[in-house]
Amino acid sequence: RKEVEQDPGPFNVPEGATVAFNCTYSNSASQSFFWYRQDCRKEPKLLMSVYSSGNEDGRFTAQLNRASQYISLLIRDSKLSDSATYLCVVPPNSGNTPLVFGKGTRLSVIA
Amino acid sequence: DTAVSQTPKYLVTQMGNDKSIKCEQNLGHDTMYWYKQDSKKFLKIMFSYNNKELIINETVPNRFSPKSPDKAHLNLHINSLELGDSAVYFCASSQAGGVETQYFGPGTRLLVL
Numbered sequence: 001r002k003e004v005e006q007d008p009g010p011f012n013v014p015e016g017a018t019v020a021f022n023c024t025y026s027n028s029a030s031q032s033f034f035w036y037r038q039d040c041r042k043e044p045k046l047l048m049s050v051y052s053s054g055n056e057d058g059r060f061t062a063q064l065n066r067a068s069q070y071i072s073l074l075i076r077d078s079k080l081s082d083s084a085t086y087l088c089v090v091p092p093n094s095g096n097t098p099l100v101f102g103k104g105t106r107l108s109v110i111a
Numbered sequence: 112d113t114a115v116s117q118t119p120k121y122l123v124t125q126m127g128n129d130k131s132i133k134c135e136q137n138l139g140h141d142t143m144y145w146y147k148q149d150s151k152k153f154l155k156i157m158f159s160y161n162n163k164e165l166i167i168n169e170t171v172p173n174r175f176s177p178k179s180p181d182k183a184h185l186n187l188h189i190n191s192l193e194l195g196d197s198a199v200y201f202c203a204s205s206q207a208g209g210v211e212t213q214y215f216g217p218g219t220r221l222l223v224l
Contacts, residue, residue: 049212
């Protein structure tokens with residue numbers, strides 16, 4: 001299994017739809033995870049952190065399944081402004097190893 | 112009051128030239144990074160510095176040399192540019208290494224002709 005693997009998409013969904021992305025990781029010792037959002041031609045920005053079983057912030061819910069080694073991001077009531085690439089990030093176990101970024105899942109929300 | 116800034120934003124140059132990209136953060140963070148994002152959008156770490164000391168040096172050609180004059184700055188110098196160096200280079204910083212949130216600069220789009 002690759003260190004971090006994501007479905008690249010694109011996911012094309014209508015406004016108001018619910019969409020979910022999955023991200024699988026290989027290091028079973030990983031304790032925390034992040035979802036970053038990257039808009040077209042912009043830098044990545046932190047969207048959510050996932051430390052235990054999950055995290056919810058408004059329309060966004062991140063869930064962690066340690067047994068199956070995946071995290072998911074659920075977006076409810078999609079908005080046009082949600083169109084972006086969503087990057088799954090797995091931090092290192094020690095300070096001297098780098099963050100591992102997934103290749104990202106592209107979402108297009110269509111009017 | 113930009114948190115992480117990079118210059119230049121765009122860089123177009125000929126093969127074989129030497130160029131530098133500068134990065135500054137005003138967040139008071141101890142750790143700074145350089146990432147490369149290629150045409151396939153894959154974001155890959157190149158270097159990481161903690162308080163001016165190199166702590167991560169991934170497999171990067173030695174034509175790339177980072178320099179950190181102080182913990183708020185991390186510059187990237189590239190010698191003998193090649194076509195394959197064309198990419199977007201992002202600087203980032205975090206309070207500490209590892210699990211801390213990283214804050215990215217706007218990126219430098221490098222095109223080598």
